[in-house]
Amino acid sequence: MTGHDAMKKILVPIKMVLDANMRPRVKADGSGVDLSGMKLSINPFCEIAVEEAVRLKEKGLAEEVVVVSIGPAKVQDILRQAMAMGADRARLIETDQPVEPLAAAKLIRTAVAEETPDLVILGKQAVDDDCNQTGQMLAALLDWPQATFASALHVEADSVKVTREVDGGHQTLVLPLPAVVTTDLRLNEPRHCALPNIMKARKKPLDVRPVAECGVDMAAHLNVLSVRPPEARKAGRCAANVNELVGDLHAAGVI
Amino acid sequence: MTILLLADHDGQTLGEATARAVSAARDMGGVIHVLVAGENVGSIARAAATVSGVDKVLVADDPALAHLLAEPVAELLVTLSVDYAAVIAPATSVGKDILPRVAARRDVMQVSDITRVIAADTFERPVYAGNAIETVQSTDELKVITIRSSAFDAAPQGGESAPVESVSLPAKEWKARFESEALTKSERPELTSARIVVSGGRGLGSAQAFETVLAPLAEHLHAAIGASRAAVDANYAPNDLQVGQTGKIVAPELYIAVGISGAIQHLAGMKDSKVIVAINKDPDAPIFQVADFGLVGDLFTIVPELVQALG
Numbered sequence: 001m002t003g004h005d006a007m008k009k010i011l012v013p014i015k016m017v018l019d020a021n022m023r024p025r026v027k028a029d030g031s032g033v034d035l036s037g038m039k040l041s042i043n044p045f046c047e048i049a050v051e052e053a054v055r056l057k058e059k060g061l062a063e064e065v066v067v068v069s070i071g072p073a074k075v076q077d078i079l080r081q082a083m084a085m086g087a088d089r090a091r092l093i094e095t096d097q098p099v100e101p102l103a104a105a106k107l108i109r110t111a112v113a114e115e116t117p118d119l120v121i122l123g124k125q126a127v128d129d130d131c132n133q134t135g136q137m138l139a140a141l142l143d144w145p146q147a148t149f150a151s152a153l154h155v156e157a158d159s160v161k162v163t164r165e166v167d168g169g170h171q172t173l174v175l176p177l178p179a180v181v182t183t184d185l186r187l188n189e190p191r192h193c194a195l196p197n198i199m200k201a202r203k204k205p206l207d208v209r210p211v212a213e214c215g216v217d218m219a220a221h222l223n224v225l226s227v228r229p230p231e232a233r234k235a236g237r238c239a240a241n242v243n244e245l246v247g248d249l250h251a252a253g254v255i
Numbered sequence: 256m257t258i259l260l261l262a263d264h265d266g267q268t269l270g271e272a273t274a275r276a277v278s279a280a281r282d283m284g285g286v287i288h289v290l291v292a293g294e295n296v297g298s299i300a301r302a303a304a305t306v307s308g309v310d311k312v313l314v315a316d317d318p319a320l321a322h323l324l325a326e327p328v329a330e331l332l333v334t335l336s337v338d339y340a341a342v343i344a345p346a347t348s349v350g351k352d353i354l355p356r357v358a359a360r361r362d363v364m365q366v367s368d369i370t371r372v373i374a375a376d377t378f379e380r381p382v383y384a385g386n387a388i389e390t391v392q393s394t395d396e397l398k399v400i401t402i403r404s405s406a407f408d409a410a411p412q413g414g415e416s417a418p419v420e421s422v423s424l425p426a427k428e429w430k431a432r433f434e435s436e437a438l439t440k441s442e443r444p445e446l447t448s449a450r451i452v453v454s455g456g457r458g459l460g461s462a463q464a465f466e467t468v469l470a471p472l473a474e475h476l477h478a479a480i481g482a483s484r485a486a487v488d489a490n491y492a493p494n495d496l497q498v499g500q501t502g503k504i505v506a507p508e509l510y511i512a513v514g515i516s517g518a519i520q521h522l523a524g525m526k527d528s529k530v531i532v533a534i535n536k537d538p539d540a541p542i543f544q545v546a547d548f549g550l551v552g553d554l555f556t557i558v559p560e561l562v563q564a565l566g
């Protein structure tokens with residue numbers, strides 16, 4: 001982007017989820033997944049989004065990185081983590097209620113209205129509800145262009161060039177700014193936060209406001225009737241050698 | 256109810272995911288219209304018209320629709336959606352990109368990646384990488400739904416052809432611009448529709464081993480090749496072969512996991528396969544907990560032996 005002004009601001013909406021290394025347990029009463037006592041972390045795709053925004057800032061391509069999240073007070077942990085990674089400021093829209101992607105997109109839109117970022121980078125999906133919706137919904141509500149499932153992002157004058165992972169391979173789009181980009185796994189590898197940065201992040205500004213002040217209808221559109229564990233696969237057997245395995249496969253009728 | 260189904264295609268042929276989504280639409284009940292959007296897609300529209308259960312095909316032929324970009328296709332779907340009770344699409348990279356835009360514009364919540372239809376408004380869908388199955392009911396008047404292809408059989412090609420009607424794309428300035436694409440070419444069966452999938456993980460150790468060790472087995476079995484994320488990250492295999500929570504979801508008759516540990520994110524993409532075989536040197540690898548048949552040992556000896564034994 002040499003010869004052009006850097007982007008003024010990148011907004012990165014992030015979500016706190018059950019840590020990807022934890023095994024989810026379905027509650028016995030079928031009402032949901034039991035999160036009590038479980039480790040909660042920044043959604044891995046959101047972490048990639050923060051990393052990408054911070055790298056753009058470090059390259060002088062953006063002036064400020066603002067992170068925003070929605071949820072209960074403890075979500076501040078991941079906002080602090082994002083600031084330790086290099087984000088400048090954070091906003092928490094506080095609520096104890098479950099938030100559907102549509103409501104999340106509307107709440108993020110209120111942050112966009114106040115912050116007027118040039119670029120919004122989000123994770124392509126949260127690994128709890130696996131919805132893969134919020135970024136696209138936000139782009140639609142703003143009437144902005146979108147590039148989902150990004151594996152490479154280049155900032156050019158007034159636009160971003162984004163390579164997307166699609167079913168057949170890769171596709172590259174050019175989006176005029178402002179735009180919405182959602183991250184795939186191979187966009188980058190997020191950094192580990194050094195202790196001094198974690199300390200510094202504690203002093204960075206974190207604005208907390210109750211969801212009620214945002215003027216967004218939070219009523220659920222979907223009723224979760226029940227949650228059950230998946231069908232368990234029956235235990236298999238180990239063959240002693242290749243010939244036995246081939247015999248097993250013939251017996252099972254698959255070859 | 257009348258359902259509008261966005262067809263998946265690659266510009267040349269109708270994707271099998273479309274016929275699978277037709278099955279899901281039939282489970283919902285009602286009249287099924289298929290929208291084929293693209294440029295010069297007349298033959299794709301005719302193919303869609305012969306899928307059994309399809310009542311009508313709408314074809315939108317416009318240069319702006321050539322690469323099925325989200326803005327124009329969503330605009331078209333939003334416009335058409337007023338006449339429908341549901342807008343659905345297979346959960347391919349195209350469907351996942353476009354449908355949430357439609358849902359937001361219509362102020363409804365999308366139900367993503369359904370694996371079962373319980374009623375016209377109630378569905379099962381996996382969450383937490385398939386470690387929990389949610390039954391969810393949509394209270395929205397318009398249902399917007401993406402369909403997990405592996406969970407539904409393809410509706411057969413019927414004899415009779417449904418009527419094909421043209422629709423036009425609203426005129427508007429589209430902001431995102433297509434620049435290029437790099438699609439992987441392969442003579443092998445397509446990963447998500449193959450009867451047998453042979454998948455390689457980090458244990459393969461190199462791109463070369465995918466060619467020299469895994470490919471002969473795949474050829475022998477007329478199988479598609481898949482890969483774990485670790486194998487794709489290490490450039491042993493292209494990204495479009497990744498199987499898992501965030502890659503492709505497959506449910507073949509036979510899935511052979513070679514040098515794959517069986518992380519939950521990988522299992523999310525293959526554990527509904529009919530028969531799972533694991534080849535791994537670590538007897539405690541989690542993949543063995545879901546495998547019907549296993550063989551513990553060095554893949555570099557076992558796989559060539561297997562090819563021999565099959566010959």
Ligand SMILES: Cc1cc2nc3c(=O)[nH]c(=O)nc-3n(C[C@H](O)[C@H](O)[C@H](O)COP(=O)(O)OP(=O)(O)OC[C@H]3O[C@@H](n4cnc5c(N)ncnc54)[C@H](O)[C@@H]3O)c2cc1C
Pocket residue numbers: 020044045127185455456457458459482483484485486497498499500501502503513514515516517518519520521524534535536537540552553554555
């Ligand atoms: C948000 C998120 C999303 C993810 N999405 C996906 C996804 O979609 N798909 C996916 O696959 N992963 C995904 N992952 C990654 C996943 O957690 C694992 O890291 C990955 O699946 C591991 O790949 P692997 O089994 O090939 O490698 P490893 O876990 O390193 O396993 C390699 C295996 O090979 C065996 N091995 C090594 N050498 C030999 C030999 N000579 N002979 C026989 N066996 C051998 C080892 O015993 C080991 O079990 C995701 C992770 C996150 C956090």
